[in-house]
Amino acid sequence: MIIQIALLTAVILQMGALFKTLGLIRKTRFNVSWITISIAFFLMAIRRVSELLVFTKNAEPTSIDYFNSWVAVFISLLMFVASFYIRRIFNWQEEIDKIRKQNEARVLSAIIDTEEKERQSFARELHDGLGPILSSVKMAFSAINKEEIGEKNKVIMERTEKSVDHAVTAVREISNNLSPHILETFGLLKAIRSFYNSIAPVQKPELDVENCAVPPKLPKNIEVILYRILCELINNTLKHANASKINIVIFEQSGTLELNYSDDGCGFDLKRKKHQGNGLDNISSRVKSLDGKVQMHSKNNNGFFIKINIPL
Numbered sequence: 343m344i345i346q347i348a349l350l351t352a353v354i355l356q357m358g359a360l361f362k363t364l365g366l367i368r369k370t371r372f373n374v375s376w377i378t379i380s381i382a383f384f385l386m387a388i389r390r391v392s393e394l395l396v397f398t399k400n401a402e403p404t405s406i407d408y409f410n411s412w413v414a415v416f417i418s419l420l421m422f423v424a425s426f427y428i429r430r431i432f433n434w435q436e437e438i439d440k441i442r443k444q445n446e447a448r449v450l451s452a453i454i455d456t457e458e459k460e461r462q463s464f465a466r467e468l469h470d471g472l473g474p475i476l477s478s479v480k481m482a483f484s485a486i487n488k489e490e491i492g493e494k495n496k497v498i499m500e501r502t503e504k505s506v507d508h509a510v511t512a513v514r515e516i517s518n519n520l521s522p523h524i525l526e527t528f529g530l531l532k533a534i535r536s537f538y539n540s541i542a543p544v545q546k547p548e549l550d551v552e553n554c555a556v557p558p559k560l561p562k563n564i565e566v567i568l569y570r571i572l573c574e575l576i577n578n579t580l581k582h583a584n585a586s587k588i589n590i591v592i593f594e595q596s597g598t599l600e601l602n603y604s605d606d607g608c609g610f611d612l613k614r615k616k617h618q619g620n621g622l623d624n625i626s627s628r629v630k631s632l633d634g635k636v637q638m639h640s641k642n643n644n645g646f647f648i649k650i651n652i653p654l
Contacts, residue, residue, distance in 0.1 A: 352418035353390045359383045359418075359425040383421065390414060424644040443633075450631035455563065465480050472513055480506045530565050534572050534590070541576075547585045547605065549576075554592040557599065557654070564652060567628045568592075568601060574621050575603050575648065583607025583646060594654065601650040 483503045492501070525533035531551055538549050572590065579585050585607030592601050622638070625648075629636045634652035 348412070348415045352415040353387050355418045355422040358382075359422045362425040363430050383425075386418065386421070390418060398627045445629055447633045450627055451563070453631075474543065476506055476510045476513065480510065508622055525569055525651050530560070530569060530592075533569055534576075537569075537573055538576060541580065547579065547583075547607075548587045550587065552587045554590060555594070556592050556595050560599075561654070564599065564632060564654070567632060570627050571601070571628055571650070572603065574625055578621055579605045579607060579646070583609070585645070595652055599652045601652075602647070603650075604645060604647040606645045609642055609646050611642055612640050613637055 398575055480503065482511050483499060483506065486499065500629035524536050535549070540544070576588065579588055587606050589604045590602070592599070594600070611628065626636050627648055629652065632652045634650060637649040638647070640646040
């Protein structure tokens with residue numbers, strides 16, 4: 343009677359080990375290995391049932407039958423304990439991976455934050471340092487009486503004054519691109535429109551941002567990173583896509599900010615690595631720094647679509 347109870351317990355232990363290993367199939371890349379082990383545990387459970395039937399039907403089992411059955415019971419117990427600890431190892435591995443991803447996100451966030459601070463510092467130096475110097479040069483040229491100089495020098499001065507005007511405009515544009523003041527003052531959508539309107543090409547695709555619902559109190563770091571991402575995407579569309587329309591949708595849902603960007607351009611094959619330049623890699627890194635997710639879809643002659651989810 344005792345051996346029968348032990349064998350029944352062994353069957354239960356084998357089934358428990360089976361279900362534990364089945365749970366590991368989704369957690370690892372080695373699915374074939376765990377499927378094979380799960381099948382082995384199932385067959386061992388069937389073996390324990392057959393041994394139990396032997397003791398149930400046979401009134402006089404031999405000492406060898408007793409020995410084999412007790413060995414099988416201990417094997418089942420060891421297998422169950424081993425599967426329990428293997429499950430714990432994989433749970434610990436999941437925790438380690440989670441901590442690693444969080445640390446990577448913190449490092450990337452710190453790098454991007456440092457980069458933005460350097461941009462702001464450089465923009466401030468340009469605006470407050472070089473800007474006044476160029477303005478002083480322009481004022482000095484304006485104070486010169488052009489009627490008292492020769493016609494040739496007058497032409498040179500006019501060209502030089504125009505060059506100074508272009509330099510002032512360039513410094514202002516560079517400063518704004520490095521640290522967009524309009525982003526801090528008026529928010530993300532107006533900053534994107536301003537960036538788009540400042541782009542030189544006359545024949546630009548139509549920009550649709552009407553379906554955007556940007557949260558009013560969006561964290562500054564998220565706002566800046568979204569601005570950089572959208573500027574990169576718009577530049578890519580203008581350079582490579584030959585599109586007629588750009589569509590941007592931003593909204594918040596269940597504590598997650600979602601950005602959808604699409605164009606109707608020529609698209610490209612995402613599987614071909616040569617198309618994946620630093621631009622898309624930079625976008626993925628910026629999203630990763632916010633613990634977000636990126637999904638991209640594109641095919642030749644079928645446009646481009648990117649979906650970004652960022653937890654708030």
